[in-house]
Amino acid sequence: MENNYQLSRIHNYIHGLMSREEMFQLEREALEDPFLQDAIDGYRLQNGVDARQLSLLQQRLSRRVEETIATRHAQYYTWQRLAIGATAGVIFVTLLALLYFKHFDGKAERTTDVELSEPENSIAIQPLLDGGDATPREGWKALETYLNTHAMMPAQGGVVIIHFAVGQDGLPIHIQAEGKTMQSLVEEVIRLLRSGPKWEGTKGRLKITFPVKEEKTAVQVSSIKPPHCFVIEPK
Amino acid sequence: MNEKELLQHYKTTGDLSALGKLYSPYMSLLYGVCFKYLQDPDRSQDAVMQIFEELITKLRQYEVDNFKSWLHVYSKNYCLMQLRKDKRTSQVDIEDNLFESEQKLNDSSDTKWEEKDFEKLEGCMQTLSPEQEQCVRLFYLEQKCYKDIADFTGYDLNKVKSAIQNGKRNLKICMERKENGK
Numbered sequence: 081m082e083n084n085y086q087l088s089r090i091h092n093y094i095h096g097l098m099s100r101e102e103m104f105q106l107e108r109e110a111l112e113d114p115f116l117q118d119a120i121d122g123y124r125l126q127n128g129v130d131a132r133q134l135s136l137l138q139q140r141l142s143r144r145v146e147e148t149i150a151t152r153h154a155q156y157y158t159w160q161r162l163a164i165g166a167t168a169g170v171i172f173v174t175l176l177a178l179l180y181f182k183h184f185d186g187k188a189e190r191t192t193d194v195e196l197s198e199p200e201n202s203i204a205i206q207p208l209l210d211g212g213d214a215t216p217r218e219g220w221k222a223l224e225t226y227l228n229t230h231a232m233m234p235a236q237g238g239v240v241i242i243h244f245a246v247g248q249d250g251l252p253i254h255i256q257a258e259g260k261t262m263q264s265l266v267e268e269v270i271r272l273l274r275s276g277p278k279w280e281g282t283k284g285r286l287k288i289t290f291p292v293k294e295e296k297t298a299v300q301v302s303s304i305k306p307p308h309c310f311v312i313e314p315k
Numbered sequence: 316m317n318e319k320e321l322l323q324h325y326k327t328t329g330d331l332s333a334l335g336k337l338y339s340p341y342m343s344l345l346y347g348v349c350f351k352y353l354q355d356p357d358r359s360q361d362a363v364m365q366i367f368e369e370l371i372t373k374l375r376q377y378e379v380d381n382f383k384s385w386l387h388v389y390s391k392n393y394c395l396m397q398l399r400k401d402k403r404t405s406q407v408d409i410e411d412n413l414f415e416s417e418q419k420l421n422d423s424s425d426t427k428w429e430e431k432d433f434e435k436l437e438g439c440m441q442t443l444s445p446e447q448e449q450c451v452r453l454f455y456l457e458q459k460c461y462k463d464i465a466d467f468t469g470y471d472l473n474k475v476k477s478a479i480q481n482g483k484r485n486l487k488i489c490m491e492r493k494e495n496g497k
Binding site: 087100101103114123126134136137144145 | 354
């Protein structure tokens, strides 16, 4: 290698192992080649060439080069791993979210069930808006409370759909039931409405649901459970 | 691949092993250069490695024509920067640096010499200082090595070296001035 050749020349030059002609030749080259001149100056300052140092340097260089190539591979694999890891993470989080929502939904179901159970314990009113514009003067809630406190509930419950007009005094008139409903239930609704709160508007249409009275049915089905258990039972 | 191809290959691909092949032949010379300025074996070794690190990015950015002389100038600047960071007074001889900057002039020294050129040269020799003239004559005409010149004249070896370097430079300037004058 040209490099090693130069190096041994520098070595020989500094240690006076060259003939006069060889020294002259190297000096002449160095005059045209400042790189060489600088290197000669440096080695002269160091009092010679240390081959061990230089082979150490060569090792450092090759290690450096290999390192980078290895690092590139390592980085490549790292990125791959990272991608897999990230995907796994996303899937994990998604699963957690799904589980959570499922759990949450289950709770919500139960909550809804409890709320739905209310109409079964008490009378529920559902205004049918296509039937008219009538609203109770004191609000729907007050009407519901009135019905629940004053109704003589039939044992088997039932649903009544009625329509009526609002009289001049605010009380319902011309109350009529739709479809075929138990006569006793219709009569009870008419009684309740006639003596109940006053209305605003001209006419109205309601769906009134009467719950099944369990105290009475419990006589027939002794093994029946309390109402809230009924709700959870279907699970 | 030769040096130019390696350089181009590295510039386009960034393949570090190509840069390693390019750099490795110059390491021993570079170590000498670094030692000249840093004057410490460990620091010089580290500098050689650090210069390599800098080349990794630099050689992809710059178009380098003559790798050898570019590398030399780059490393020298690197070492000088290191010294400046140390806030140590640099022990670089100003003459060496002057010599350095002429490197480019030397490239075009293949012109043919005619009789009148020798006359001019003789005239210019008279303009040199006696030391320079003596050393240049002994070196270029009698082809004596520095050591012989030092023994012969009684000058210090370094004085011989710089007398020849400066004498050569002054001659060149003188010759060019005469060329332009006529």
